[in-house]
Amino acid sequence: MMMMMIAWLVLGMGRSVSAVSCPAELLRHDGEGHYFQLGSIRPTPENATTCSEFTGGRCPLAVPSPGFGCLVSCVASEADCGRLNPQTPAVNPVAKDRHLCTSCGVSACQSCEFSAQGQATCKACFSGFLLLEKPAGGGGVTQECVLWDQGVVSLTARVLYGILGLVVAFVLLGTLFGALIEGWTSWHEQDAPISEVGDSQALSVPLIRQRSSALVKQVREQNKSAIQHGLSFNLDASIKVAAMRAVAGPDSSSFLRRVWRTTISSEQDNLGVGLALFYNTQLFLINFCFLILMASVAIQMYGAQGSNTLFSGDDEHGGCSMSEARIEEMQASIVAGQMRYAVMSQYVCLVLWPASVLLSWAFHRYQKQSVRKYDDEHQTAEDYTVMLTDLPKDMMSERRLKEVLEKELVCLQGEIHGVNICYDMKHLSPESQEKLESMLERIVEWDDLRNEWCPCHLGTPEDELAASMEEDARMFEELLQNELRGSGRAYVVFKMQRSLVKVLKERRGILQSAFKVQKDENKEASPMKSALHSGSTSDIFDVVKLVHTNDSPEGLLYNRMWMTPQEEAARRHEIPCRLFLYVAAYVIVAQLFYSSMILPYQDNFVEGGEDAAAVKIVGKVVLLFNVAIQTAVMIEVADSGFVRVIRIDQWTFIWNTVLLLLTIGYAIFQQCWRAGMRFVLVAPELADEQAWWEWRRLTFQSVQTESMVGANLAGVLTEQILMLYILGEVGNVLAPVLFNWAALRAIFVINIGGSHDCLAQRTLRSMLPKCKSPHAVAPREAERAQILVPFLLWMEYSYVVVFPSMALCTFYIASDNLNICAWLFGFSLIFYIWQRYLMLWLYGKTSYDSDDTYRVFIVMWGTVLSQIPTAAAWWSYRVGEITEAPFALILMAMTFSLTLLIYEAGLLFIDSCFREDDIEMDDMDEDPGYVAVMDRNGASWWNVNPIYVLKQRYCPDLPGFELHGRDVQCWPSYVASKGFFEIGKEFRHRAKDFGTEPKSV
Structure with a gap:
């Protein structure tokens, strides 16, 4: 659909109108001031002519054809030079050929004047460029055409880099200052009494000056231990650490060998059905990328691309030594090469689509079988x-x-x-919600102390924690009865x-x-x-x-239960509207970037735009803006009030994928929508002499432009894939943990700034979860700050859809797409190895495991496959099989829709083969019962419900709010305390000397 939109906008482009008063016929130029009519195999003096002789004096000047200076057009005046070829706007009166339009010597110069000595002076630059003059030696000036806002961009970049440097320097100097104060205090000051907690004056003094150096050191060591404890506790909840813990036992091998065996082995990985389906999807992606790589190889081998056979003659300003026969042969070869490439691309797409669809159907059937097998072997709540x-x-x-x-x-x-x-x-009320959260945190902290998962000297003292929990019991009863x-x-x-x-x-x-x-x-x-x-x-x-x-009990967000009909209606309308606003914001930002920094280069065929520093800087900013919009979409969906976690994953995947396709499609459209592109490869009829000569004049330029578009498109796609994946992976997974770890150490260990009232500490604290004490961090607070990010299936599935879709866009352009397809195949291999074996050490268990996200992905995958036959329809228009642009548009739309329906119909048929008409029991030897399932999974319907956990602790028999009696088992049998359950941390509900994993059922 993305390429159809682009094609609809660009159909019929690339044809300009030559001067009416001058003939459109081209002449051959030899660079010595001699011109020859085309049609003679061997140029002789009798065939030589000039533009003045050829046109009867009406058009005495010669303009080189864009992209190939051996062919020229005759024009009437110097003003027409830049109209036919923007790079040759003037005539040098002292040149050897005084009737040949030439360049000004200044890149991006639109008009210039030549002195009597032949020195060119630029008078005006192309639109979007600014003429700068700098003094040069000998009293002269140096002229340069630069983007009008290049100076502003460079200044802005310097300011941003300066601010970043100041921040880094501030952090380093603050750390050094804190260390110097600590060292000075420990060397020269005597022990001072500890200030009272309630002393407001003492709180305004840095911690170092309130306490003795020994006590300060002890507090910081405790903070360091608490931070380390919180991080290691979270790492224990990662999938690979849990797998290594599951096989723990007598083992004489070294720790590194056990880590290596756990990394490469997948037997003990508790993936669940959702992650297992995703890793199968990554293997499917590898096969699909290999398939399109083979298709690209076939196109390159049997459809010699025309732009690769371009001439290697002189430039357009010098002579041209090749004969007319050589020119005719070269042009015919280029046109024939493009036609072969187009026809081969058409055939390959017609073969590639059914192969891809059959592969996708077979993969979906395998996935359905995997889901059924998993359901039969694993009973869940x-x-x-x-x-x-x-x-x-x-x-x-x-x-x-x-x-x-x-x-x-x-x-x-x-x-x-x-x-x-x-x-x-x-x-x-927000106050009540905050109170409930604090009550749960104290229960978790209490259980960690009682089960010996947290050292007593690191956490809150038991007597203080018990007093707080007594007050919590009273407040909770009031909340339960009144609100x-x-x-x-x-x-x-x-x-x-x-x-x-x-x-x-x-x-x-x-x-x-x-x-x-x-x-x-x-x-x-x-x-x-x-x-x-x-x-x-x-x-x-x-x-x-x-x-x-x-x-599933762990798949619900209990703090979001029950939305009013008005709230649900608002949610249904707000999310699409906000997505539209995000896309509109990106289009505005991207359009400003392209119109001010890219189009001036493209429209006037000025080289060097991709290498300009300002263009690179602003291009990265636009890409970062795209990533920021993705983050905003993730936050919007997460805060939209969905009760089921899987619904958040599904809608985030849908909206994020649509956003990426639209934004990247817009970037691709900007690359394709440029002057010089010719989308109809067939020459006009000879009867239309004007159009035929114009087509021939722009042939070399169109081939060069399309080849350049293909190269730029490959660069854009490679950069987008790298930046999006790296920023998404690092920004969403690794950066939060690393930043919070550094922030905790900066505040509670290094004491950056020397006081908790300084700007640096206040800024860092605002980014961390709330801590009770300004001087000490509890293990539970450090744990919450450094919690591992769950495996974001919606983000990974978005990449699986978007990256192949981007690569398939190159199948619409007559350029070498072998590199991008090979690069995508290599990326898919690295993508699988990285996600399957390495990142599982840092990913926490997902909050809910289901195959629902895969179901949405496999449906949206059809839009990727439908790009392939649509490309075949597009090539039908380019090779002249369809002569009218509206019919080509209709054919592309019908092709996309029908192929998508065929694919979706196949999915429905496969689903029907696995669908059960009625509720049936799982195919198992013996039903273990819910209690056994609860013991194995760790989560129950009651230990994940915050209110039930609080009622169990504080008021189990309150009239009107009674809980189940002792005859109903609501927690797994192995738990040492009936506390609040968190995914991946089942071990914390056991006593530490009891073991860390539940026994198999």
């Missing part, structure tokens, strides 16, 4: 869970809800394991899969009246609820629905 919707929001007791369900579902008496109520945390409500959603967990299948086949809901009767019976126990909902009048026939949603 969603296999035992159904969701209740439209539940009365005052139903906030899991114990009572279970009793109602067992009463209503009499066929499943004793088959319900438990229920999980989701609470409306989204509409709490918190249910979200209207709950999950029912069955003991065995057969119970879930049975209830879904027999029931679709329960009357709300059943829950309301239960509420009325307990009105005295919870008077607050009747006051909150006294205005609620639901119809007696309203139903609480039973829905099987395949939700």
